Amino acid sequence: MSSFFSSKSIRGTVFILLWLISAPLYAQLNIEIFGGGTSRIPVAIVPFAEEGQLSQTITPVISADLMRTGLFRLIDTAGSSPHTPAEVVFSDWANRGANAVVIGRVVPASGGHVEIQFRVMDVATKSQLAGLSLTTPTTQLRAAAHRVADVIYETLTGDVGVFSTRIAYVLKRGNKYALQVADADGYNAQSIIEYTEPIISPAWSPDGTQLAYVSFEDKKPVVYVQTLTTRERRAVASFKGSNSAPAWSPDGKKLAVVLTGQGGSQIFLVNVDGSGLQRLSRSPGIDTEPSFSPDGRYILFTSDRGGSPQIYRMPVTGSESSNAERLTFEGNYNVSPDYSQDGRSFTFIHRHNGQFNVAVQEIGSRQMQILTNSKFDESPSFAPNGKMILYATEINGHGILSAVSRDGQTRQHLTVQTGDIREPAWGPLPKWK
Amino acid sequence: MRKFLSISMIVLLSACASQTTQPDDEMAGGAGGDGMSGSELMGSGSGRPGYFNQLNDPSNILSQRSVYYDYDSYTVKSEYRELVLAHARFLRDNPSASVILQGNTDDRGSREYNLALGQRRADSVRNMMTLGGARDAQIESVSLGEEKPRAYGSGETAWSQNRRTDIIYRGE
Numbered sequence: 216m217s218s219f220f221s222s223k224s225i226r227g228t229v230f231i232l233l234w235l236i237s238a239p240l241y242a243q244l245n246i247e248i249f250g251g252g253t254s255r256i257p258v259a260i261v262p263f264a265e266e267g268q269l270s271q272t273i274t275p276v277i278s279a280d281l282m283r284t285g286l287f288r289l290i291d292t293a294g295s296s297p298h299t300p301a302e303v304v305f306s307d308w309a310n311r312g313a314n315a316v317v318i319g320r321v322v323p324a325s326g327g328h329v330e331i332q333f334r335v336m337d338v339a340t341k342s343q344l345a346g347l348s349l350t351t352p353t354t355q356l357r358a359a360a361h362r363v364a365d366v367i368y369e370t371l372t373g374d375v376g377v378f379s380t381r382i383a384y385v386l387k388r389g390n391k392y393a394l395q396v397a398d399a400d401g402y403n404a405q406s407i408i409e410y411t412e413p414i415i416s417p418a419w420s421p422d423g424t425q426l427a428y429v430s431f432e433d434k435k436p437v438v439y440v441q442t443l444t445t446r447e448r449r450a451v452a453s454f455k456g457s458n459s460a461p462a463w464s465p466d467g468k469k470l471a472v473v474l475t476g477q478g479g480s481q482i483f484l485v486n487v488d489g490s491g492l493q494r495l496s497r498s499p500g501i502d503t504e505p506s507f508s509p510d511g512r513y514i515l516f517t518s519d520r521g522g523s524p525q526i527y528r529m530p531v532t533g534s535e536s537s538n539a540e541r542l543t544f545e546g547n548y549n550v551s552p553d554y555s556q557d558g559r560s561f562t563f564i565h566r567h568n569g570q571f572n573v574a575v576q577e578i579g580s581r582q583m584q585i586l587t588n589s590k591f592d593e594s595p596s597f598a599p600n601g602k603m604i605l606y607a608t609e610i611n612g613h614g615i616l617s618a619v620s621r622d623g624q625t626r627q628h629l630t631v632q633t634g635d636i637r638e639p640a641w642g643p644l645p646k647w648k
Numbered sequence: 649m650r651k652f653l654s655i656s657m658i659v660l661l662s663a664c665a666s667q668t669t670q671p672d673d674e675m676a677g678g679a680g681g682d683g684m685s686g687s688e689l690m691g692s693g694s695g696r697p698g699y700f701n702q703l704n705d706p707s708n709i710l711s712q713r714s715v716y717y718d719y720d721s722y723t724v725k726s727e728y729r730e731l732v733l734a735h736a737r738f739l740r741d742n743p744s745a746s747v748i749l750q751g752n753t754d755d756r757g758s759r760e761y762n763l764a765l766g767q768r769r770a771d772s773v774r775n776m777m778t779l780g781g782a783r784d785a786q787i788e789s790v791s792l793g794e795e796k797p798r799a800y801g802s803g804e805t806a807w808s809q810n811r812r813t814d815i816i817y818r819g820e
Contacts, residue, residue, distance in 0.1 A: 413795035415759050434748065434816075435790035436763060457767050457790045460760045473764070475771075475789070480764035501764040517761055524761055550758040564758060571757065593758060638759070 256371055259290040259313040263333065264298040264320035269356055273321065273331060276360035280378040280400060281368065283618065284602065285625025300334060305341045313338050317367055328352050331359055335370045345370040357402060377598045381642040382605060383407075383417040383426055384616060388634035394428055396443065399598075399641070401616070401629040407441060408448070418461045418470075419642045427451065427461035427470055438472050440487060451489045462505040462514075471495065471505035471514060482516060484531075494535040504551055507531075508558045515542070515552040515561055523547035526563055528578075543576065545583055551594060555601045562595040562604050573606050573619055586623035593637065599644045607637045696819050699742050703817055709734045715773055717811040722768040724776055732773055735815055736780025739787070746786040749773050750814045754807035755794040766791035773813045 258281065266272045281287040290313040297303045298320050308316050319333030334346040347366055351359035358379065365376030378399055386393045386406075392414045397404040408414070412431040419426060420440075427440045436459045441448035452458035456475035460482075463470055467487070474483050482496040482505050496502040500520040507514055511531065518527045521541060526549050529539040543549035548566035555561060558578075565574040565585060573595045576583040586604065595606040601621060608617045610628070614635035619626045703710045715728040724732055739745055751770030753762040770789035777787055799809035 413792075415763075415793075415795065431792060431795055434750070435788075436792075455788055457763060459763050473760070475767050475791070479771075480767050501761070501768070503764045504758065504760045517758070524758075548757065550761045566757070591756075 255286060255288040257288045257290050257312050257314050258367070258371065259292050259308060259311065259316045261292050261296055261298070261316065261318050263318075263331070264296075266321045269321060269329065270353060271356040271360075273319075273356060273360045273363065274317075276357055276400075277317070277364045277367065280361060280364035283400070283625075283627055284368070285620040286368075286372060286602075300336065300343060303336055305336075305338050308338045315344065315371055319363075324350055326352075327354070329356075331363065333363055333366075335367055357398065361398065361400070374602060375600045375644065377600050377603070377641075377644070379645050380599060381423070382616075382639055383419060383642065384607070384636055384639040385414050385417065386634050386636050387413075387614070394426065396426075396642075407443060407446070415638050416460055417638060417640045418463055419640055420463050421465055421467045421643055423643045423645065427463065429459045429461065438470070440470070449489070451487065452483075452485055453489075454492075460503050460505060462507055464507055465509055465511040471507065473503045473505070482514065493533075495531065496529065496539070497535050497537040498539075502527075506552050506554050506561070508554050509556055510558060515554055517550045517552065524550050526550075526552045526561070526576075542578065542581065543583070544581075549574075553596045555597050556599055557601060560601075562597055564592055564595065573604055575604070575621065584623065586619045586621075587617075587626065589617075592617075594639055596639060596641045598641050605639045605641045607639055697742075697744065699738075699745060700817070700820065703738075703820075710738055713815040715769075715813045715815075716808065717769055717813075719807070719811070721811075722765070722772050724772050729776070732776045733780040736777040736782045739777065739783070740781035743783070743786070746818045747777075747788070748816050748818065749777075749787060749789040750796075750816065751789065751791040751793075752796060752798070752810055752812050752814070753794050754810045755797060755802070756807075759793055759795070763791045763793035763795075766793045769811070769813045773815070 260274050260278050262274045266274060278289055282289065290311050295307060297318050303316055303318065316336045316338060317333060318336065319331060322330040322332060324330045328350050330348055330350045332348045335344040337344045345366055349359050349362060361378040364378040368376035380399045381396050382399055383394065383396050386395050390411050391409055392412065393406040393409045394414050394417055395404050395406050407426060410430065410432055415429045417426050417428040425440055425442050427438060429436045430439055436457045437450050438452035438458045438461045439448050440451050451470060452472045452474060454474055454476045458472060458474055460473040461470045469484050469486055472483055472485055473480050480501045480503050481494065482502050484493045484495050485491060498518060498520040500518055502516055502518045504517040505514045513528050514531055515526055515528050517524050525541055526543040527539040527541050529536055546565055546567050550564050552561045552563045560575050560577045562573060562575045564571050570590050571592050572585050572589065573587045573592050574583055574585045589608045591609040593607040595604050597604055603618050603620055605616065605618050607614055614637040616629040616636050616639050617626060702708055705711055709731055712731050715724055715732060749770040751766035753766045770791055774787050774789040778784060797810045799806035
């Protein structure tokens with residue numbers, strides 16, 4: 216069998232090379248789950264037939280993906296390993312408390328590929344809910360496992376899965392700063408750029424092909440946009456004074472940025488090529504941290520125009536405006552807003568009792584909910600399906616990534632062994648979604 | 649009987665660049681316009697003006713380059729007034745000299761909001777320098793927010809060191 220999985224075609228060789236040069240540079244992120252939801256879906260993930268032959272087993276990745284959402288409870292599969300519908304003894308799984316059973320197998324395919332066949336079986340109706348076959352290069356097995364997890368998630372919850380998305384964040388080790396991109400589970404981390412000066416505020420382009428960020432390499436903050444595949448980058452906002460807080464318009468053509476060259480910190484709009492500068496906000500105070508609504512009609516931002524930093528919303532009208540609607544009223548420090556993809560709520564950092572915590576607020580009802588209980592949370596961003604929020608927090612003086620479910624019931628840490636990790640941003644859904 | 653939908657998995661070529669890199673030097677200029685120009689921080693090392701001797705003479709007040717602030721404050725305290733005004737006079741008398749003022753904050757709260765707070769500190773020094781005779785074009789006030797702390801750790805000792813504006817002459 217082993218010879219089967221080696222690369223024999225040119226195509227396979229190419230994939231192997233890609234894998235080698237994209238190997239993780241740093242320790243993987245580890246996931247810890249604590250806290251728990253009340254009504255989790257009990258699901259059994261039976262190890263797929265022949266997956267032990269692969270360099271990367273499939274079902275542990277699937278299980279970890281599902282567990283991180285806080286929506287599932289894994290049922291022990293010991294003593295039973297069906298791989299086909301005929302082998303599934305539904306009464307047995309009913310006794311174990313499973314609502315659904317996932318079965319599958321891995322079949323060799325040509326050219327360094329394997330075919331992953333799997334089915335989601337409903338225990339109550341003894342029927343198949345979903346069945347799919349994916350052909351994938353043996354170098355992309357984690358990506359394939361995330362795809363399978365997406366299908367299972369979508370089948371059992373009705374929501375779109377986000378396991379095939381990516382995240383960006385900044386890793387500081389010693390005096391080095393790396394802007395990294397990783398899979399949503401923290402694996403396959405790659406540095407997009409490394410430098411000895413700080414990098415903050417990475418923001419994904421809506422199509423997931425570019426990152427905007429702020430670099431201090433010129434002794435002051437400058438906004439850059441970098442293409443991930445080519446690593447080509449350009450300064451989009453490098454005006455006199457400070458340039459920061461990039462946010463993409465939903466059509467990917469413009470960036471909202473914060474500039475200080477005309478006095479104060481104010482929000483401007485600029486084309487992605489750096490042309491067409493236009494002022495949006497006008498206040499005597501600080502206006503920063505813009506976040507576009509999904510329809511592009513509004514911008515949420517942080518402003519201290521009322522005396523303390525609060526979240527405001529202004530329409531994007533094409534001309535500058537001093538008018539904005541204040542949205543947060545609890546406490547005297549509410550910052551870093553990020554719109555949910557349905558445009559109905561936003562996540563932000565709320566300070567109370569000296570703690571900085573992740574909160575969400577409905578825009579219509581103004582109902583606020585605090586989701587975390589740590590000390591120093593920063594930079595929250597919604598998953599593209601709105602079900603989880605990625606943020607940075609601090610443990611023992613070290614910055615780590617954490618994620619919390621939208622209801623606050625499940626939290627998890629994604630940690631690196633050494634170094635400070637901060638400024639996370641959850642990327643968009645892949646194009647094929 | 650197999651009822652599998654057959655989907656060919658789209659090959660998820662890693663969309664990211666795989667090797668780490670240093671930024672390309674030529675990218676630094678960027679977009680300018682609207683009267684705001686890109687920065688030209690690093691002057692040449694050779695042939696630097698003679699006034700740098702004055703600026704770096706420890707007995708000269710011009711060698712003092714940091715203004716510190718109270719918690720949550722952006723006003724230049726009276727004890728730093730003489731220092732700031734001395735630099736203002738120097739800039740007035742040396743029209744070819746120019747400075748970048750870097751505002752800094754402690755590390756509590758949002759990085760971007762702290763960037764804006766640090767800007768306020770740098771702007772307070774700029775305003776005082778302008779009143780003291782320096783020309784606007786000689787001064788660029790920027791913020792490093794909480795990103796470049798002078799002192800690490802939490803607690804008032806470290807925080808008070810980090811609430812400051814640094815005065816840096818171009819070409820230094």
